[in-house]
Amino acid sequence: MKPSPRWAAAAAVCAAALLAPLLLSETQLPVYIVLVLAACVVTGLSMLMGYAGQVSLGQAAFFMIGGYTAALIALEELPTWLGLAASPLVAAVLAAVIGVPLLRLRGHQLAFATLAVQLILLNLVGQQEWTGGDIGLQGVPRLAIGGYEFADDVAYAYLALAVLGLTVLITRNIVKSRPGRGLRALATSEVAAESSGVPVAGYKLAVFSLSAGFAGLAGGVYAFYFGYVAPSSFPVLLSFEYVVMVVVGGAGTIYGALVGATAVTLLLQLLNNIGTMEGMPAAAPTVLSYAVYGVLLVLVVLFMPRGLVPTAAAWWERRRSARPRGDDPASDGAERPAPAPASV
Amino acid sequence: MSDFLQYLISGLAVGCGFALLASGLVTIHRVTHVVNFAQGMFAVVAGLTAGSFLSVGLPHGLAEVAAVAVAGAVGLLVGLIAIGKPGTSAQSALIATLGLGFAAYAVEIMIWGDNPRSHPGLRGTVEIAGAYVQKQSFLVIGVTAAVFAALLAFFTRTYLGKALSACAANPYAARAVGINVTRMGLVAFVLGGMLGGAAGVLLTPLMPISYNSDVLLITNGFAAAVLGALNRPGLALIGALTLGVAETMVAGYYEASYQTVVALALMLVIMIWQSSRRTALQEEAAR
Numbered sequence: 001m002k003p004s005p006r007w008a009a010a011a012a013v014c015a016a017a018l019l020a021p022l023l024l025s026e027t028q029l030p031v032y033i034v035l036v037l038a039a040c041v042v043t044g045l046s047m048l049m050g051y052a053g054q055v056s057l058g059q060a061a062f063f064m065i066g067g068y069t070a071a072l073i074a075l076e077e078l079p080t081w082l083g084l085a086a087s088p089l090v091a092a093v094l095a096a097v098i099g100v101p102l103l104r105l106r107g108h109q110l111a112f113a114t115l116a117v118q119l120i121l122l123n124l125v126g127q128q129e130w131t132g133g134d135i136g137l138q139g140v141p142r143l144a145i146g147g148y149e150f151a152d153d154v155a156y157a158y159l160a161l162a163v164l165g166l167t168v169l170i171t172r173n174i175v176k177s178r179p180g181r182g183l184r185a186l187a188t189s190e191v192a193a194e195s196s197g198v199p200v201a202g203y204k205l206a207v208f209s210l211s212a213g214f215a216g217l218a219g220g221v222y223a224f225y226f227g228y229v230a231p232s233s234f235p236v237l238l239s240f241e242y243v244v245m246v247v248v249g250g251a252g253t254i255y256g257a258l259v260g261a262t263a264v265t266l267l268l269q270l271l272n273n274i275g276t277m278e279g280m281p282a283a284a285p286t287v288l289s290y291a292v293y294g295v296l297l298v299l300v301v302l303f304m305p306r307g308l309v310p311t312a313a314a315w316w317e318r319r320r321s322a323r324p325r326g327d328d329p330a331s332d333g334a335e336r337p338a339p340a341p342a343s344v
Numbered sequence: 345m346s347d348f349l350q351y352l353i354s355g356l357a358v359g360c361g362f363a364l365l366a367s368g369l370v371t372i373h374r375v376t377h378v379v380n381f382a383q384g385m386f387a388v389v390a391g392l393t394a395g396s397f398l399s400v401g402l403p404h405g406l407a408e409v410a411a412v413a414v415a416g417a418v419g420l421l422v423g424l425i426a427i428g429k430p431g432t433s434a435q436s437a438l439i440a441t442l443g444l445g446f447a448a449y450a451v452e453i454m455i456w457g458d459n460p461r462s463h464p465g466l467r468g469t470v471e472i473a474g475a476y477v478q479k480q481s482f483l484v485i486g487v488t489a490a491v492f493a494a495l496l497a498f499f500t501r502t503y504l505g506k507a508l509s510a511c512a513a514n515p516y517a518a519r520a521v522g523i524n525v526t527r528m529g530l531v532a533f534v535l536g537g538m539l540g541g542a543a544g545v546l547l548t549p550l551m552p553i554s555y556n557s558d559v560l561l562i563t564n565g566f567a568a569a570v571l572g573a574l575n576r577p578g579l580a581l582i583g584a585l586t587l588g589v590a591e592t593m594v595a596g597y598y599e600a601s602y603q604t605v606v607a608l609a610l611m612l613v614i615m616i617w618q619s620s621r622r623t624a625l626q627e628e629a630a631r
Binding site for chain 1: 457
């Protein structure tokens, strides 16, 4: 395949992401790591929302399960890499188990059901002795794989990037495959997909548990990086935040997930900096961040319902096809004259 | 026995609050097919506003009614944003109301701060068969009964109520006979806002609320309404009362912190049970 703008863009994004940990300052690195971990969760959620057509308002629950799994295993003096390996598995298996009854629900019912699952889980985790109650688990050791200890922020930034790379690769391969097309069909109409031979229930469950696995893996890295997990680290608002990121970026596209996570995190960080400036009231950062979530979500849903990336891509395609053909002989836009539906 | 009676009555009172919230949810869903995630926010706004009105010296009664009116205005605003733009799907509107809930957080923290607040309701307790019950509980139950009776009369006896029911039954036919469906949707949002507001005003003296109480209020309201598939206020009332009593009993006899778990688990079971009696074909046909 000849190099196209698409590949050039992907290479540029990768290069920027890989260089960033070396260039960012000490105060910026934690934000970067949280951003990359959020992007992992959002990639999975975006696939669930965009391809399987199901909204989960409880995705942070799986992030929490991953975090607690990693922390519990590491605190049992077992090898820490085992904790990281187990975090996506436990999250995915739990999602598959609760998904069997839950995924019979659709639309707003599933949204509320996933929200309920997270509230129940938060409540239970806050009561149990072995999860450390409301205080949570502290003193999680640093992650060590094969004798190498992830000690500083730069190491964790690259770990998070590796996790994101894995997530994106898996998602991309699924989306491009036959099951991916089946998923897109069932998001439009389950009945039509089912009658064309798509195993609707199985695919939905697989995507649900895969997206939970991504969230669990990100949660595992989170636990090792911060060294503690508590119910208050995984509020319901975190789940809503992921939904905001998916909607802003554009559900069902990998770039959308990355752009959504980046845009929302950077905007919040910017406002946080403004809010903590001198002369601002103490509540200003909180107020600003809530206002941003709210306003952003409403504006995007009403005026850019497909999200930033698909809207921008469609605009770009329109501009290219409006130009006279002779100008641009290498254009691959000529092969796809109509604005293609959101692709990766 | 006296414990039981006490839990029963205060559970019924809490359930009545949920019922008001749920009836607002049902009203909006019936007419516009939008599940209004901001329904809990109406209650929070009204509860906090009533407290502010009382503290500036407005007498009881007037302060509460004014707060409910404010909630109605907020409801109109939410409706304008959620369904005002033509072509907004019900799913998009749900996400938009979620966003409006966030925006409301910002406003609420700016005005009232982030600590839980409460305002005094009807003071004192009544003794019944050895059980001491707060008078406010009886007030909640009484007002809820009156509101539900008024709603019944409104939907069956007035032109506006009948027009709303017409939109709920068949929007296309309603438009054909000259009913402005969008305007009726906005009326439903105002009504939903006032019902949510009434719940907030009545419940705040029983349980302090803060800006983020809305998540728990909306999940309880939704849990109650889901019994009637978000379309039947009567079943929502039954669901809400069951929920309120069950939660209070769990809190009283077992462990207070498990009360929401019980409510949520109940909601999940009901939803899954209902979904097993419905096929994907029916759901897609209803869209």
